[in-house]
Amino acid sequence: GAGVSQSPSNKVTEKGKDVELRCDPISGHTALYWYRQSLGQGLEFLIYFQGNSAPDKSGLPSDRFSAERTGGSVSTLTIQRTQQEDSAVYLCASSLGYGNTIYFGEGSWLTVV
Amino acid sequence: GENVEQHPSTLSVQEGDSAVIKCTYSDSASNYFPWYKQELGKGPQLIIDIRSNVGEKKDQRIAVTLNKTAKHFSLHITETQPEDSAVYFCAASPSYIPTFGRGTSLIVHP
Numbered sequence: 001g002a003g004v005s006q007s008p009s010n011k012v013t014e015k016g017k018d019v020e021l022r023c024d025p026i027s028g029h030t031a032l033y034w035y036r037q038s039l040g041q042g043l044e045f046l047i048y049f050q051g052n053s054a055p056d057k058s059g060l061p062s063d064r065f066s067a068e069r070t071g072g073s074v075s076t077l078t079i080q081r082t083q084q085e086d087s088a089v090y091l092c093a094s095s096l097g098y099g100n101t102i103y104f105g106e107g108s109w110l111t112v113v
Numbered sequence: 114g115e116n117v118e119q120h121p122s123t124l125s126v127q128e129g130d131s132a133v134i135k136c137t138y139s140d141s142a143s144n145y146f147p148w149y150k151q152e153l154g155k156g157p158q159l160i161i162d163i164r165s166n167v168g169e170k171k172d173q174r175i176a177v178t179l180n181k182t183a184k185h186f187s188l189h190i191t192e193t194q195p196e197d198s199a200v201y202f203c204a205a206s207p208s209y210i211p212t213f214g215r216g217t218s219l220i221v222h223p
Contacts, residue, residue, distance in 0.1 A: 004156075031209065033210075035213075041215060041216075042119075042202065042213045042214055042215040042216055043157070043202065043213040045210055045212070048209060048210055050209065056209075056210065059210075091156055091157070093156075097209075098208070098209040099145060101147070101159055101162070102147070102159070102211065103159070104149075104156035104157045104158070105156050106154075106155055106156045107155075107156050
């Protein structure tokens with residue numbers, strides 16, 4: 001596609017349920033990021049994938065959060081047993097690698113009720 | 114790790130005025146400094162970036178300056194227009210993970 005594609009664009013879920021958020025990066029981009037943006041806050045780094053290397057998970061806030069990247073392309077961020085504080089916009093981004101421009105998707109707005 | 118401070122959090126200007134947003138960073142290893150614009154309901158979009166071997170970069174009404182000694186960089190928007198209203202984020206990148214500031218909400222009044 002022309003840009004980073006994320007789905008769903010909006011998700012309302014009940015506390016305690018699991019959610020999956022999907023990211024389809026720009027074709028050919030080897031680096032993929034997940035960030036979280038809470039209301040009125042900056043962008044909080046969650047996880048980074050680069051090619052076939054082990055991901056950098058240093059930003060994941062708890063073990064309820066996990067992410068996979070299959071075949072070096074599509075990524076899924078999974079949040080288990082969602083809590084109200086997980087409500088935020090989850091942004092995916094991709095780039096050609098270190099030092100290159102990072103392009104963001106439109107985000108997935110998650111609301112936990 | 115890197116720490117980025119951004120000021121002001123809100124900036125209100127009249128159309129045609131200039132706007133300046135300032136950021137400081139902590140890690141002297143940072144060598145890449147992008148600026149992003151985020152409109153309501155959209156993802157952040159890169160508007161300009163600067164690397165540590167350059168002190169200033171300009172693109173039409175937008176310019177960025179970098180002072181590596183003082184560890185600060187700034188975004189300058191001249192002749193502001195209502196469509197410049199958005200949230201602007203600075204970032205500093207010592208490695209493959211950029212650290213973002215908390216954002217500046219710019220409001221341009223017609």
